[in-house]
Amino acid sequence: MKKIADFEQLKRLVKPWLKKGIATNNYLLPDAYEPILRKGALYYAKAGQGLLLLVDHGNHFRLYYYLAGCNSRFLLPRTKPSAMEILFAAGDQSIQEIIAYWEGMGFKAYLSRRRMSVAAAAFTPGSPAGEEVVFADRRHAAAIHALLAASFDPYLGDLPTVDEIKEGTLRQEFICVPAADNKVKGVLRISRRRNVYLILHLAVAPQYRRRGLAGKMLAYFNMTMEKKENTAVRLWVQPGNAAARRLYEQAGFRDDGWEAVGLLYLP
Amino acid sequence: MEKILLAILAEMNLAVDFSGEKNLIDDGILDSFDIIALVGELNDAFDIDIGVEHLLPENFNSLEAIMNLVKKLQAER
Numbered sequence: 283m284k285k286i287a288d289f290e291q292l293k294r295l296v297k298p299w300l301k302k303g304i305a306t307n308n309y310l311l312p313d314a315y316e317p318i319l320r321k322g323a324l325y326y327a328k329a330g331q332g333l334l335l336l337v338d339h340g341n342h343f344r345l346y347y348y349l350a351g352c353n354s355r356f357l358l359p360r361t362k363p364s365a366m367e368i369l370f371a372a373g374d375q376s377i378q379e380i381i382a383y384w385e386g387m388g389f390k391a392y393l394s395r396r397r398m399s400v401a402a403a404a405f406t407p408g409s410p411a412g413e414e415v416v417f418a419d420r421r422h423a424a425a426i427h428a429l430l431a432a433s434f435d436p437y438l439g440d441l442p443t444v445d446e447i448k449e450g451t452l453r454q455e456f457i458c459v460p461a462a463d464n465k466v467k468g469v470l471r472i473s474r475r476r477n478v479y480l481i482l483h484l485a486v487a488p489q490y491r492r493r494g495l496a497g498k499m500l501a502y503f504n505m506t507m508e509k510k511e512n513t514a515v516r517l518w519v520q521p522g523n524a525a526a527r528r529l530y531e532q533a534g535f536r537d538d539g540w541e542a543v544g545l546l547y548l549p
Numbered sequence: 550m551e552k553i554l555l556a557i558l559a560e561m562n563l564a565v566d567f568s569g570e571k572n573l574i575d576d577g578i579l580d581s582f583d584i585i586a587l588v589g590e591l592n593d594a595f596d597i598d599i600g601v602e603h604l605l606p607e608n609f610n611s612l613e614a615i616m617n618l619v620k621k622l623q624a625e626r
Contacts, residue, residue, distance in 0.1 A: 289602070293601050293602055296600070296601050297598060297600050300585075300588050300589060300592060300598075300599060300600065300601070301589050301593055302589040302590055302592070302593040303589070304589060306585060308585070309580075309581040309582050309584075309585050310581070311581050311584070311604050311605070311606070312601060312602060312604055312605060315601075369582060475606075476574060476575040476577075476606065477572070477575045477576050477577055478577040478580070512572070512577065514576075540582070
């Protein structure tokens with residue numbers, strides 16, 4: 283495993299793999315690499331028919347692969363867990379060969395998710411009335427971090443750091459139901475890429491559940507989002523999370539044909 | 550080139566009238582999954598080298614933008 287120094291080196295490494303017939307789980311666009319390279323957290327490993335990009339997330343490595351076949355043997359990091367997520371169109375049986383390959387390398391499938399989408403015009407989460415819902419500010423960052431860490435997977439949960447939450451509040455990416463002493467009862471995290479909003483996290487602290495807070499945060503988001511003719515909202519949800527799926531379906535979301543499986547390697 | 554490109558997009562099974570679309574990325578019709586899949590097809594079909602640095606939404610926002618990228622890379626060959 284070797285460190286990637288800069289974007290020029292990354293370009294040279296990836297170039298041979300951007301061709302037809304290569305299997306990959308790397309859908310990162312160029313702007314996603316900038317903060318990773320700035321932190322010196324991007325590495326690579328090569329094997330006969332494959333290239334691995336590894337992003338050091340502190341408690342684990344996130345892996346992105348390019349494979350020309352399922353015969354290569356990579357040397358995986360021994361110092362901490364490695365995790366990856368493989369996205370595929372629902373019903374695509376060819377993905378089973380890739381999953382079996384990584385299972386042969388010691389990975390275990392441990393998380394699955396489905397993507398749901400809704401056009402802004404059909405997004406009907408109701409009203410936030412009856413509860414104080416606001417855009418979070420930096421004072422809420424520590425509480426939001428704690429709630430997300432307690433609610434989502436430590437490896438594939440895409441958990442932001444406290445500093446990233448502080449930066450995100452400046453871009454109004456966090457909606458919360460505030461509690462006393464800068465605590466939060468619930469939080470909704472959003473990102474936006476042009477006309478598509480992505481709901482990254484939605485969590486309510488256990489003692490505040492069954493009060494409709496998740497729906498009220500969605501409603502606040504609906505009231506404040508910028509809507510254009512083709513604006514859409516997307517999210518990923520675990521198929522077994524019936525309560526979350528029901529909430530999203532009531533708000534207008536439907537499965538849109540994309541699924542993901544998370545794989546974890548514990549050295 | 551346009552015919553080949555339209556055939557590639559049609560083969561990707563995306564139910565969109567690409568010839569009339571100007572905001573394939575902005576409107577969420579193509580996302581990064583589609584861009585990566587499309588890049589492999591384009592590199593193969595037109596014998597070009599689309600690299601990581603070209604994976605910008607503005608290069609894939611319309612049929613015209615994709616064709617311009619292909620032409621530019623063919624000229625650089």
